[in-house]
Amino acid sequence: MHKYLIVIVGPTGIGKTKTSIEIARHYNTEIISADSRQIFKELKIGTATPTEEELSAAKHHNIASQSIHDYYSAWEFEQEALKLTQQLFKKHNQLVLTGGSMMYIDAICKGIDELPTVDQELRDKLKRQYDTEGIESLKRILKQLDPDYYDQVDLKNSKRVIHAVEICLMTGKSYSSLRTNTIKKRPFNIIKVGLELEREEIYNRINLRVDNMIEMGLINEARQFYHNKELNSLNTVGYKELFAHFDGEYDQEKAIELIKRNTRRYAKKQLTWFKKDVDTKWFNPSEIENIISHIDSLMVNCNS
RNA sequence: GGUACCAUAGCUCAGUAGGUAGAGCAAUGGACUGAAAAUCCAUGUGUCCCUGGUUCGAUCCCAGGUGGUACCA
Numbered sequence: 001m002h003k004y005l006i007v008i009v010g011p012t013g014i015g016k017t018k019t020s021i022e023i024a025r026h027y028n029t030e031i032i033s034a035d036s037r038q039i040f041k042e043l044k045i046g047t048a049t050p051t052e053e054e055l056s057a058a059k060h061h062n063i064a065s066q067s068i069h070d071y072y073s074a075w076e077f078e079q080e081a082l083k084l085t086q087q088l089f090k091k092h093n094q095l096v097l098t099g100g101s102m103m104y105i106d107a108i109c110k111g112i113d114e115l116p117t118v119d120q121e122l123r124d125k126l127k128r129q130y131d132t133e134g135i136e137s138l139k140r141i142l143k144q145l146d147p148d149y150y151d152q153v154d155l156k157n158s159k160r161v162i163h164a165v166e167i168c169l170m171t172g173k174s175y176s177s178l179r180t181n182t183i184k185k186r187p188f189n190i191i192k193v194g195l196e197l198e199r200e201e202i203y204n205r206i207n208l209r210v211d212n213m214i215e216m217g218l219i220n221e222a223r224q225f226y227h228n229k230e231l232n233s234l235n236t237v238g239y240k241e242l243f244a245h246f247d248g249e250y251d252q253e254k255a256i257e258l259i260k261r262n263t264r265r266y267a268k269k270q271l272t273w274f275k276k277d278v279d280t281k282w283f284n285p286s287e288i289e290n291i292i293s294h295i296d297s298l299m300v301n302c303n304s
Numbered sequence: 305g306g307u308a309c310c311a312u313a314g315c316u317c318a319g320u321a322g323g324u325a326g327a328g329c330a331a332u333g334g335a336c337u338g339a340a341a342a343u344c345c346a347u348g349u350g351u352c353c354c355u356g357g358u359u360c361g362a363u364c365c366c367a368g369g370u371g372g373u374a375c376c377a
Contacts, residue, residue, distance in 0.1 A: 074340070157344040
């Protein structure tokens with residue numbers, strides 16, 4: 001019997017939650033979330049986590065399963081989500097994977113290379129070096145440890161440079177030698193569905209959703225985690241702008257405007273990423289019947 | 305109705321002593337292998353309100369419209 005992972009992608013605010021629930025209910029199955037922020041149980045309003053009602057309409061996994069204090073990354077996600085598919089495919093022939101976190105989606109569909117998790121101590125040390133000596137000193141180290149990657153990497157992007165150095169130092173090997181550039185085989189078929197609307201429509205929805213979050217108490221939610229603002233989990237649209245407001249950098253109105261703008265930019269970035277995948281078939285989120293018949297037709301093809 | 309001022313990018317506005325224009329914000333395109341809602345790179349998108357006039361040439365000067373704002377009736 002064939003197994004199918006139905007992957008639903010699209011920009012933030014387009015209605016992935018609603019559509020994935022409808023699809024999960026149609027196939028009487030469950031949903032794995034690929035959302036790098038809804039996975040934190042403390043963050044509810046600002047991440048547009050599905051409501052209690054939505055969560056009970058279909059079984060969801062990987063929502064509110066981590067704490068903002070936990071270390072979590074695409075690698076952990078790949079491991080966990082794959083294990084989940086293994087379990088759930090025993091009961092179901094279809095599963096729904098949905099979320100806007102581009103790299104998490106790829107981690108499941110294509111896989112990422114096996115690398116060691118970087119020691120916090122080393123990470124802190126390199127961060128200090130970056131803060132005091134700047135990117136140049138790290139570029140020099142990278143050039144020595146991994147000249148191939150040095151030639152490929154965006155040298156202005158400090159996170160990439162630092163991470164490559166971290167991996168070289170952790171493993172004693174060059175980072176580029178650990179990059180296999182292969183797509184991992186999965187024991188299931190993947191069907192990709194994209195949700196899209198006119199850009200203006202997407203932006204209108206985002207602006208309204210942010211106003212709605214403010215009404216629901218986003219400012220209080222952010223204030224609760226103000227003392228944790230240095231955590232990576234809180235380097236998140238909707239929170240970081242309010243933290244800067246609490247710091248006195250600008251007024252509340254400006255913070256709300258920036259949340260809207262940064263959410264719009266995020267949506268645009270998601271579209272750039274997801275559009276590159278030619279296997280994704282795009283739909284208006286209201287065309288639920290068309291989406292289902294598209295999925296059905298692909299499943300028939302795979303079986304024949 | 306009268307007088308004054310204004311009309312330039314999506315918005316707020318600058319500018320051109322007459323040679324078709326530029327800032328901020330917004331926006332657009334892209335990169336992406338363990339922080340990815342992160343991080344990084346690139347890009348000015350325009351009937352200069354309309355119609356005439358003067359001029360080799362008008363977004364700019366002149367006249368008349370139209371629209372807006374303020375004040376006076």
